[in-house]
Structures are given as structure tokens and as C-alpha cells.
Amino acid sequence: MADLTTNFVGITSPNPFWLASAPPTDKEYNVRRAFEAGWGGVVWKTLGEEGPPVVNVNGPRYGAVWGADRQLLGLNNIELITDRPLEVNLREIAAVKRDYPDRAVIVSLMVPCTEEAWKTILPLVEETGADGVELNFGCPHGMSERGMGSAVGQVPEYITMVTRWVKQYSNLPCIVKLTPNITDIRKPAMAAFEGGADAVSLINTINSITSVDLDLFAPEPTIDGKGAHGGYCGPAVKPIALNMVAEIARDPEMPGLPISGIGGVTTWKDAAEFLALGAGNVQVCTAAMTYGFKVVQEMISGLSQYLDDKGMTLDDLVGRAVPNVSDWQNLNLNYVTKARIDQDACIKCGRCYAACEDTSHQAIDMSEDRVFTVKDDECVACNLCVNVCPVEDCITMERVEAGATDERTGTVVPAEFGDWTTHPNNPMRRTAAE
Ligand SMILES: Cc1cc2nc3c(=O)[nH]c(=O)nc-3n(C[C@H](O)[C@H](O)[C@H](O)COP(=O)(O)O)c2cc1C
Ligand code: SF4
Ligand code: SF4
Numbered sequence: 001m002a003d004l005t006t007n008f009v010g011i012t013s014p015n016p017f018w019l020a021s022a023p024p025t026d027k028e029y030n031v032r033r034a035f036e037a038g039w040g041g042v043v044w045k046t047l048g049e050e051g052p053p054v055v056n057v058n059g060p061r062y063g064a065v066w067g068a069d070r071q072l073l074g075l076n077n078i079e080l081i082t083d084r085p086l087e088v089n090l091r092e093i094a095a096v097k098r099d100y101p102d103r104a105v106i107v108s109l110m111v112p113c114t115e116e117a118w119k120t121i122l123p124l125v126e127e128t129g130a131d132g133v134e135l136n137f138g139c140p141h142g143m144s145e146r147g148m149g150s151a152v153g154q155v156p157e158y159i160t161m162v163t164r165w166v167k168q169y170s171n172l173p174c175i176v177k178l179t180p181n182i183t184d185i186r187k188p189a190m191a192a193f194e195g196g197a198d199a200v201s202l203i204n205t206i207n208s209i210t211s212v213d214l215d216l217f218a219p220e221p222t223i224d225g226k227g228a229h230g231g232y233c234g235p236a237v238k239p240i241a242l243n244m245v246a247e248i249a250r251d252p253e254m255p256g257l258p259i260s261g262i263g264g265v266t267t268w269k270d271a272a273e274f275l276a277l278g279a280g281n282v283q284v285c286t287a288a289m290t291y292g293f294k295v296v297q298e299m300i301s302g303l304s305q306y307l308d309d310k311g312m313t314l315d316d317l318v319g320r321a322v323p324n325v326s327d328w329q330n331l332n333l334n335y336v337t338k339a340r341i342d343q344d345a346c347i348k349c350g351r352c353y354a355a356c357e358d359t360s361h362q363a364i365d366m367s368e369d370r371v372f373t374v375k376d377d378e379c380v381a382c383n384l385c386v387n388v389c390p391v392e393d394c395i396t397m398e399r400v401e402a403g404a405t406d407e408r409t410g411t412v413v414p415a416e417f418g419d420w421t422t423h424p425n426n427p428m429r430r431t432a433a434e
Contacts, residue, residue: 002307004300004314006040008280009173009198009258011131013040013104015303016314017271017296020262020283021046021108021134021177024293026082028092032099037293038300041104043175043201043283046081046136047089049111049121054080054143060221063210065236074236075286076210078221078228080142081110086124094128105129106175110136110148113158115165122170132173135166137188138204140181140231150204153179156191163195175260178202178244180237185244186251193254200248201260201283203241205231234286238264242277246325249278266295268302275314276321329420336406336413337381337397339363339374345394346372352385352395360384377407 004015018041019025019034026045034042048054056079063076082089097105107130111117125133137153144151152158159176166174176192178185180203189200207229209219219227241263248259261279265271266287274282287295307314341352341364348370356364363378364385374385386395400406402415421430 002304002312002314004040004304006281006314008104008260009132009175011041011104011106011173012102013281014102015040015296015300016275016281017299018042018104018106018260018281018283019288020285021136022285022289023079024285024288027084027089028096031092031096031105034288034293034296035096035100035103038296039103039293040281041106041131043106043108043134044089044093044130046108046110046139047086047121047125048081049117050086053083053085056080056083057223059223061230063220063230065210072234072286072290074208074210074232075234075289076208076221076230076232077205078141078230081108081136081139090124090128093125093130097129097131104131106132106134108134108136108177110139110143113147113152113162118162118165119169122166122172126170126172130172132175132198133166133170134175134177134201135162136177136204137162138177138179138202140179140205140207141229150179150181153177153188153204154182156187159188159191160195163192163197167196173198175199175201177204177262179204180240180244180263181207185247186254189248189251189254189257193257197257199258199260199280201262202244202248203237203263205233206237206240208232233263234290235264235266235270238270242273245274245279246277246322249319249322250325265299266290268299268306271299272303272306272317273321275317276319277325278319278322280318331419332417333420333423334402334414334416334418336400338376338379338400339381339383339385340396340398341372341374342394342396343371345391347391347394348372349390351388351390355384355388379408 006013006016019039021043025042031042061077061079065074067073107125111121139149143149174197176197178188192200209229211220213220213222245261259279260281261274262283265282265284271282353364353366360382361378361380363375365373389395400413402413405412420426
């Protein structure tokens with residue numbers, strides 16, 4: 001078994017799987033059971049300032065998007081930060097940390113955007129023995145209307161300002177949790193970096209309306225005839241999160257800024273992808289809410305097995321794919337492939353034919369007895385047929401070797417690399433002299 005011990009901004013945990021700040025980490029009862037199941041750490045459900053706790057809706061707070069077999073693909077929520085008293089949470093955090101010293105216990109915080117509010121809460125958290133704080137600049141509903149959460153995360157100057165206060169009034173490692181509800185994730189990440197953040201975590205949830213009740217004519221979940229946008233998470237948001245993590249990881253202006261990857265992690269493979277794109281660990285919410293705490297066991301065994309198979313350490317994996325994340329203009333235009341259909345695997349459904357004939361390049365032939373073959377002289381290698389085929393690996397993309405003729409263009413495939421920056425059709429191309 002590969003060693004999964006993780007050191008993230010000086011906080012050690014037996015594995016890189018932390019529960020994200022959300023209902024699974026809202027109370028001692030949950031967190032103890034999560035640790036017993038094997039989670040390496042938790043980010044406690046966001047605490048607010050002292051005083052009357054926030055009030056949640058008493059109607060439904062979740063909406064969802066399902067796949068055809070009712071597999072949960074996306075979850076939407078309108079829940080606020082913890083609605084339990086501050087002192088109860090602090091007491092429970094101290095008790096859990098005392099009993100699980102080897103696990104990471106991070107406290108998520110969201111208080112008003114004033115120096116006094118941050119100065120007041122930080123010592124209370126430090127007294128619990130917690131390992132670090134995460135600043136919730138991401139919650140996109142309810143709290144943002146009160147000038148907190150994503151209302152802060154959308155203004156880089158505020159991010160820098162609050163992060164500085166936190167670094168000034170606390171010795172704990174500070175993780176800044178970013179909202180994806182912005183145009184360019186590098187801006188808020190840079191603001192956190194400039195404020196002295198020890199790390200960023202992302203993504204929080206995405207503004208969303210998952211569905212509309214067509215009898216009530218109101219967004220769902222519906223509260224007495226009305227609905228509000230919520231925050232979207234779960235497997236559906238993973239591609240957005242991966243891209244944002246990669247954008248930060250490859251930005252030369254934030255070299256080495258540690259990243260905690262969040263968004264749709266459900267299996268060890270999802271986690272490995274975040275790690276390969278530069279995350280030092282991952283956080284999980286929806287998968288635990290869907291399948292229970294024991295889902296972490298598949299993540300631990302799967303990641304260990306993968307690392308053993310590859311002969312890699314966890315550190316070898318972190319960031320391994322970052323150098324291969326590039327911009328479109330740098331992709332090799334001399335890399336030519338063609339679709340290949342495995343006739344033994346084909347179930348003759350005709351989806352590839354419909355897709356290619358109607359919306360791609362009319363490159364699949366259907367015979368009278370429903371044998372599907374690719375016309376190399378038409379195939380542009382778009383990969384659509386691969387993605388719509390219901391049989392995994394039935395259609396694959398095969399490389400046309402250098403020196404062979406691409407039947408579509410009638411030209412010989414060059415051996416050398418050639419991208420858009422030097423392509424003859426590019427009016428801005430670089431020349432040999434440059
Ligand atoms: C019901 C619910 C409540 C959440 N509450 C918080 C919160 O209090 N603080 C926070 O930083 N993030 C909160 N989140 C966001 C999660 O921590 C996480 O960033 C998001 O769900 C994406 O991860 P996932 O795809 O694994 O669910 C909440 C998410 C859900 C579903
Ligand atoms: S790769 Fe694209 S163009 Fe080629 S056969 Fe498939 S759908 Fe058609
Ligand atoms: S989509 Fe796949 S299974 Fe269906 S006809 Fe095409 S190759 Fe065969």
C-alpha cells in the first residue's frame with residue numbers, strides 16, 4: 001500500500017481526503033464517524049460570528065439533476081452557514097481535535113467584512129487546537145446578500161484585505177476558499193496570494209437554478225411558491241473545478257501556491273486527476289452526502305493501488321499533469337487520427353452514424369445490414385462518435401503515422417511538430433527568423 005500521508009501547508013493527515021465544509025462536518029457526531037470511516041481531515045461547517053445563529057429555510061433546501069438511471073449528477077442547495085451556536089461548535093471542535101490528533105481539523109469562517117469581526121473570532125478558533133482556518137469567500141446565496149461569502153470572493157481587494165487581517169491576528173495556516181462565480185479564477189487566487197494566504201481551496205458552489213416547477217411556475221426547491229438561486233456541486237461541476245485548479249497551478253505569478261481541490265470528487269480517480277493538476281489534497285462533499293462516509297475507503301484503496309501500479313509516490317503525482325496543460329495555439333496540428341470501429345463490440349445502434357451524418361462530417365457509412373465503417377477520406381477525427389457510442393472502447397481514435405497520407409487532405413502527415421503559432425494560415429505566425 002502506497003503511503004498516502006499528506007502534508008498540506010504544514011498540516012499533516014493520514015491521507016489527502018478531507019471532507020469539505022458542509023453538512024457532513026456540521027457537528028461532532030458526524031466528524032467522529034467520518035474519522036472512524038477513514039477521512040484524513042475535515043473542514044468544519046462554516047462558523048459565523050457570535051450572536052443569534054443564522055436561520056435556514058424550513059422547506060426543502062436541495063435540488064438535483066439526475067442521469068437516466070437516477071444517478072445523482074448535480075446537487076443544488078440554498079443552505080446557509082452553520083445554524084448552531086458558535087460556542088457549541090467551538091467546544092465540539094476542541095473535543096474532536098483532542099481525540100483525533102493525527103487528523104486535520106480546519107475551521108471554516110465567515111464573519112462580516114470588518115477588521116474587528118475577524119480579530120474577535122480568530123483567537124476563539126485558535127483556542128480549540130484546530131490546525132488551520134479556511135475563509136469562506138464562496139457561498140453564493142443568502143450570506144452573499146449580507147455582504148459576505150461570494151460577495152467578498154468576487155472583489156479581489158476585499159480578499160487581500162481580509163486575508164491580511166487573518167494573517168495578522170492568527171498564527172494558524174490560512175486557506176482561502178474561492179468562488180467559481182467569477183470570470184477569471186486567477187484574479188481572486190492572486191488576491192489571496194498577495195494577502196499572504198498559505199493556500200487556496202476551490203471550488204465553492206456555482207450559482208444555479210436546477211429546475212422549474214411547471215405547475216407552480218417557480219424554481220425548485222420551492223419554498224411556498226418562490227425559489228432562489230442556489231449553489232451547484234457534485235460530479236457535474238468537476239470539469240469546471242479541474243480547469244480552475246489547473247489555471248492557478250500553471251500561473252507563473254503564483255508559483256507553488258498550494259491548492260486544495262474541490263468539486264465533484266466521487267472516486268479515487270477524480271481525486272487523482274485533481275492531484276495531477278496541482279492540488280495538494282482534495283475535499284469532498286456531495287459524494288459523502290450521496291453515498292455516506294465509507295465512500296472514502298474506495299478512494300484510499302484506489303489511490304494507493306494506482307500509485308503502487310505506477311511505482312509513484314503521492315508527491316510524484318501532485319502537479320504531474322500541469323506541464324501538459326497548454327493553450328490551444330500550442331497543440332500539434334500535425335497529430336492526425338481517424339476513428340476505428342470494433343465490429344465485434346458494435347451493437348449496431350446507429351448512434352455514431354446519426355451523430356456524424358447529421359452534425360459532424362458524414363464520415364460513417366451504414367450498409368443495408370447495418371455494418372458501420374469509417375470513411376477515412378471524410379473523417380476529421382472530431383471524436384464525437386466515440387462520445388455518443390454506448391459501448392465503451394467500441395470506437396477508438398487511431399493515429400496516422402508520419403509519412404502516411406491523410407486520405408482526407410491528400411497530404412503526407414509530417415513527422416515534425418507544427419502548431420498554430422507557425423502555421424502558414426496564421427497571419428500572426430512566427431517565422432524561422434523569430
Ligand atoms: C448543503 C451544502 C452546504 C454547504 N455549505 C458550505 C459551507 O457552509 N461552507 C463552505 O465553504 N462550503 C459549503 N458548501 C460547499 C462545499 O464545501 C463544496 O465546496 C462544494 O459542495 C463542492 O464540492 P462537492 O462537489 O464535492 O460537493 C456546501 C455544500 C453543500 C452541498
Ligand atoms: S471522428 Fe468525427 S468525423 Fe470521424 S467518424 Fe467520428 S464523428 Fe465522424
Ligand atoms: S454507436 Fe457504437 S455501437 Fe452504435 S453503431 Fe456506432 S459503433 Fe456500433
